[in-house]
Amino acid sequence: MTGHPASPNRADDGLPLDIRALMPGDLPATIAILTQGMRDNPLHVTVFGADPMDRRHRLARFLDPLVRYVHANGMMLGAFAQGELIGVLGMIRPGRCRPGAMERLRFARALLPGVPPASLLRIHRWLSAWASNDPPAPHWHIGPLAVLPDYRRRGIGRRLMLRCCQHVDSFAAMAWLETDLEINAGFYRTLGFELVSKKPVLGVPT
Numbered sequence: 001m002t003g004h005p006a007s008p009n010r011a012d013d014g015l016p017l018d019i020r021a022l023m024p025g026d027l028p029a030t031i032a033i034l035t036q037g038m039r040d041n042p043l044h045v046t047v048f049g050a051d052p053m054d055r056r057h058r059l060a061r062f063l064d065p066l067v068r069y070v071h072a073n074g075m076m077l078g079a080f081a082q083g084e085l086i087g088v089l090g091m092i093r094p095g096r097c098r099p100g101a102m103e104r105l106r107f108a109r110a111l112l113p114g115v116p117p118a119s120l121l122r123i124h125r126w127l128s129a130w131a132s133n134d135p136p137a138p139h140w141h142i143g144p145l146a147v148l149p150d151y152r153r154r155g156i157g158r159r160l161m162l163r164c165c166q167h168v169d170s171f172a173a174m175a176w177l178e179t180d181l182e183i184n185a186g187f188y189r190t191l192g193f194e195l196v197s198k199k200p201v202l203g204v205p206t
């Protein structure tokens with residue numbers, strides 16, 4: 001993975017940035033940023049439905065236990081500009097990216113009241129497809145990642161990823177991630193990631 005010569009404390013346009021590990025009290029804001037930032041990603045449209053309001057609500061229900069799981073089993077990083085959380089990134093430590101039966105049950109319970117059965121089935125198919133692609137070798141599993149729309153293309157996603165890569169590199173470990181957007185694949189390539197496979201998941205190129 002690559003290093004980066006610019007200051008770790010500023011976005012590309014000089015916006016002062018503080019990137020740090022998030023605390024439990026930051027998690028509601030983290031979920032809100034991810035829900036806003038990832039609402040229109042193609043897999044989320046397929047899984048949670050075409051109506052943007054329904055999709056947002058269902059995605060928030062899905063992300064709540066997921067973000068808490070990532071936080072408990074790895075790290076959530078946050079980018080703060082003048083005290084405001086504007087971007088977040090999760091990373092799960094090696095060996096923990098396949099939740100156990102109890103954790104899956106907890107996810108299902110959190111989802112049940114607000115997510116219709118058809119979406120639940122699609123979530124199951126989606127996550128099973130991803131799990132079947134998971135490399136057997138130990139790896140940090142990266143994601144979710146989002147930057148608030150008003151702050152995009154200012155190097156904040158890159159800063160978060162670089163911090164994440166530094167952490168992974170400090171263990172001389174491998175990192176793995178999935179994306180459903182070609183544009184993001186290009187972004188990750190610039191950070192030293194290599195494309196391992198390209199497959200449709202629920203019909204979405206991933």
Ligand SMILES: CC(C)(COP(=O)(O)OP(=O)(O)OC[C@H]1O[C@@H](n2cnc3c(N)ncnc32)[C@H](O)[C@@H]1OP(=O)(O)O)[C@@H](O)C(=O)NCCC(=O)NCCS
Pocket residue numbers: 037038041143145146147148151152153154155156157158159178179180181183184186187
């Ligand atoms: C992906 C994401 C986190 C990138 O965050 P960001 O702060 O905008 O990223 P950066 O400013 O560091 O961009 C780095 C580079 O990625 C590429 N890139 C990122 N978004 C792009 C876009 N919408 N169009 C074209 N290139 C883009 C560019 O090469 C960019 O560098 P440049 O601005 O110098 O051309 C952000 O677009 C986002 O929140 N997207 C929605 C959620 C999502 O898809 N998350 C990832 C799931 S896998």
